[in-house]
Amino acid sequence: MATLQGSTLEAIKNNQDQLLDQWINSLESNGATRNLKEHELRQQTSGFLQLLANGLQQADDATGNAEEVRRFLEKLSASRAQLGHDSHQTAYFIFALKGPLFSLLQRVYADQPALLAEQLLVVSELLDSLGMHTVRAYQITREAVIRRQQEELLELSTPVVKLWDGVLALPLIGTLDSQRSQTVMESLLQRIVDTGAEIAIIDITGVPTVDTLVAQHLLKTVTAIRLMGADCIISGVRPQIAQTIVHLGLDLSSITTKANLADALKLAIKRLDVGDSARG
Amino acid sequence: MNVNVNQSGSLAVRVEQDVVLARQQARKIASEQGMRLVDLTKLVTAVSELARNTVVYGGGGDMDWQVIEQSGRIGLRMLFRDEGPGIADTRLALTDGWTSGSGLGLGLTGARRLVDEFDLDTAPGQGTRITITRWI
């Protein structure tokens, strides 16, 4: 396989400033510098060019051991993803270097057409593979960001609060789907273990509708809490929801329900005073 | 759909103690694959139920396990197979509370609720093959 000639690397090194100017111009005219500070861009472009020249010199192989270059690009992609650049803008960082580099090679190998063609191909393949690598890295970062946001959203929607010594409350707001019900149930159960709370109140005032699935999830949560040795009260059961539950033919007779959170807390404190909150 | 097998193995399930070994094996593979604790507990419990069935009703058999990959998802798949008497009425066997032995009748139905996929393949005199899958 053809490799980059020493003379090519030499040319890159000797014409760094000119390459950089042209590269940055191309980036700017294509909107790939949005939200970027001037000095950051300078640092990134010159850093990459430096690495490219060094890495390739050592590696001696266009696609091979340019490990450092790759790591540099992964960091770059991550910062771009966080700045809100899209994958196209991120990849353009690499592709915009092609023009300036090609015209440089044309000048250097003006009288050696065979070598020019070969070197153009090598440079082109190298930049393409680095560009693809950048896109892949960008994708991975974006996915990580999305995953983290999803988790944060789930956590935000399931706040378990301590209401009293030994009493936890879980105010549910919004529609419950299967996945959210599961997260809610698990975090409440874990908090019971962590805090040693004897009574948990699940407040469903903010839940617009209860269907069979949600009602069953509630029932399972209450049962699991009882198995662990704590107690559960459901509060905020509005008339429509009570009707739905009866209509669905679900048996909630084993569950303590209260009209609102205040009544539930009152009952919880009373039970704690009696001191026999263990179930059975 | 293409299913890739990343890892696989087999375990004899002949005597009662093997049920414990089957559980431990399932736990080891599942935690190596990074399965969440609740999902892992469900899988291990299902394995325990099915391995016990293999010993008690199937007269002993084997558990084949696989770590599989399908459309980017990783999952654990277990096959419990025995050469026992088989099950005549599979619909009845998958009814809560029904049992041919002295158990609670929750083995098969319970195990089915604890996994994502459940496949029962049996006939009188033909032995029993149960495949379960839990995705990560």
Place this chain on the structure above:
Amino acid sequence: MERIPILQMGEFLLVTIQVDMHDQLALNLQEDLTDRISRTSARGVLIDISALDMVDSFIGRMIASISGLSRIMDAETMVVGMQPAVAITLVELGLTLPGVSTALNVERGMQVLRKRVAGR
């Protein structure tokens, strides 16, 4: 033969299950416990399962049996320390252990047992 130790604490018996039990071991425990209740006239039994990372229908059935048997022999059984993942799995399995008393931990279970025994 392999056995799970049973500790006596006053009028109560304490069992801490720390091993991955095979079925025979569970049956032995059931037998040993009923035997000890009758010999010591214990008024209560605490079964600590906080170290158990799985309870299947067999172990669940053993727990329910111990609870029922001890009640007949005038002793209360408390199952304490069930892990969240275990509780969720048991419910999904369809085993809700009605009639079995539970508490968060040994200390809490002991308090409740004392109160109940005193009230009889």
